[in-house]
Amino acid sequence: MSGLLQCDGLEAAHLPAKPLHLAIGIFDGLHLGHQSVIEAAIHSARRCGGLAGVLTFSPHPSVLLRPESPTRLLMPPAMKRTVLARLGVDVLIEHPFTPAYSAVSADEFVPHLRNHLPNLAAIYVGENWRFGRGRTGDVALLVAEAQKVGLSVFSAPRLNHNGAAISSSRIRELLTKGEITAVNAMLGYTYFTDGVVERGRQLGRTIGFPTLNVAWEPELPPRFGVYAVEVLAGQNRPVKAVANYGLRPTVAQTSRPLLEVHLLEASPLAYGDKVTVNWLHFLRPESKFGSLDELRKQIEKDRRSALDFFAKSAGS
Ligand SMILES: Cc1cc2nc3c(=O)[nH]c(=O)nc-3n(C[C@H](O)[C@H](O)[C@H](O)COP(=O)(O)O)c2cc1C
Ligand SMILES: Nc1ncnc2c1ncn2[C@@H]1O[C@H](COP(=O)(O)OP(=O)(O)OP(=O)(O)O)[C@@H](O)[C@H]1O
Known part of the structure; x- marks a missing residue:
């Protein structure tokens, strides 16, 4: 597939009938840690003639959960699309982070995904990823729930820079301090x-x-x-x-x-x-x-x- 297919929410994700390798996260900045998760999905999709997808959420959950001090994002949606297309992602699903969505429990999460994405073959996340209401779900639960419905899960090891984990929050802080060399090193672009x-x-x-x-x-x-x-x-x-x-x-x-x-x-x-x-x-x-x-x-x-x-x- 060439070009990035954009879907406005899981309900609107009418995808070609090919195995979907889906990376999940907020992915603000698309830093090297994010890229390792997404590249694993791209790699597997290419190997089996499937689709490499990214599921992300908008607005940032903090807009709903911490409205008094929402996270200010490194990249607007257009910039995220540019970088995802550059990485070789086939499908981007931007799902609205609404009160109803934030109420989906960790146990319900995999069936919910499967319901909307019948060709889902595998899920890609970082090892520290949390999901479901109150962020109670972790990778062990994701693996267990995915197994029940025949999906595989790949969890990427946490990537570090100068001895500390790369994260969007760390990059945001360095950007506001003018430390652009470190920002670029962690972004990988x-x-x-x-x-x-x-x-x-x-x-x-x-x-x-x-x-x-x-x-x-x-x-x-x-x-x-x-x-x-x-x-x-x-x-x-x-x-x-x-x-x-x-x-x-x-x-x-x-x-x-x-x-x-x-x-x-x-x-x-x-x-x-x-x-x-x-x-x-x-x-x-x-x-x-x-x-x-x-x-x-x-x-x-x-x-x-x-x-x-x-x-x-x-x-x-
Ligand atoms: C390399 C560079 C450094 C600058 N540094 C400062 C600065 O430290 N303080 C400041 O008030 N303006 C700074 N400026 C902005 C100038 O005041 C501004 O470019 C100039 O007044 C022209 O403005 P204009 O494009 O509206 O005509 C800098 C501009 C450049 C290109
Ligand atoms: N350093 C990293 N190495 C590998 N995977 C990562 C890394 N950081 C995040 N991920 C993974 O990438 C996906 C998206 O991460 P997310 O945007 O939620 O995290 P983050 O970069 O840590 O952001 P924040 O600092 O805002 O919490 C998740 O699956 C997460 O586990």
């Missing part, structure tokens, strides 16, 4: 922003640093600051750049953060172009300068730091 190039106030070019503004409003903003990034548009090769993400306190009074990209190489980018910005390296926190001249001198240093970063990464 480069954290990215998809957006459209917008016109700025054109002040940048008067101080010698024209910037492209990328329209973007993430649920979980990365740390405000200056980053070495690369910009991709269509099939063009990546363009090296340095970006500021933040409120630009030297020149603006706003509460709406902006991603501004200053290109380090010539490029045909124009307003309205769709771009992907890959976040590679944190250079410094955003700060408020006493004058435009001080800001200009600092941006010149940022340019050099970014060029050094690119020169070093080309040599490594």
Whole structure:
């Protein structure tokens, strides 16, 4: 099967009659641990001519269970779809996490799945996965319940990074601290922003640093600051750049953060172009300068730091 088939809920999952190898979880960020679960499903599906599926839930359960402080997500649904399609997943089922769904008990979970997915052949989760009302079900119960209806269960060992488990929560925390190198190491791909190039106030070019503004409003903003990034548009090769993400306190009074990209190489980018910005390296926190001249001198240093970063990464 080519392309990602999307289903809006289990009820709407009318799938081709092939064995379904289904990975289950929230999968916010699709980090290396998530990928090991999903890749196991893809691998088995390919071996037996079946379908590789992902069952995920939306909104995040915290919206229902902890409405006073819901989890702010690393990736919007569109970004999740992009990465899943890139991984080679055939089917994505986004099931609404409603009060009724949250009330399904751990014992009822497998029959409930089987009922909606008659071709379900195997379930893929991480070894720490919990399910059912109050998260009372664990992998041992899943295996026992699955056996009763002839399904197999694969549970992936927990993947670590620097001695601690990789998890979406850990990545969220590091992103807000600007630790983009660790974020990228745990994601297994480069954290990215998809957006459209917008016109700025054109002040940048008067101080010698024209910037492209990328329209973007993430649920979980990365740390405000200056980053070495690369910009991709269509099939063009990546363009090296340095970006500021933040409120630009030297020149603006706003509460709406902006991603501004200053290109380090010539490029045909124009307003309205769709771009992907890959976040590679944190250079410094955003700060408020006493004058435009001080800001200009600092941006010149940022340019050099970014060029050094690119020169070093080309040599490594
Ligand atoms: C590499 C880089 C670093 C920046 N750092 C800061 C900063 O630390 N503080 C700040 O107030 N603005 C910072 N800015 C934002 C500038 O104030 C902004 O790009 C400039 O005023 C142009 O804005 P405009 O696109 O709306 O014309 C930075 C911009 C770039 C490209
Ligand atoms: N480090 C990991 N190694 C292997 N599997 C993992 C890892 N982290 C999560 N998984 C598995 O991936 C699936 C989706 O996980 P989920 O998104 O619920 O967890 P998470 O990344 O730990 O998120 P959070 O930090 O928000 O709890 C689950 O089956 C889970 O067990």
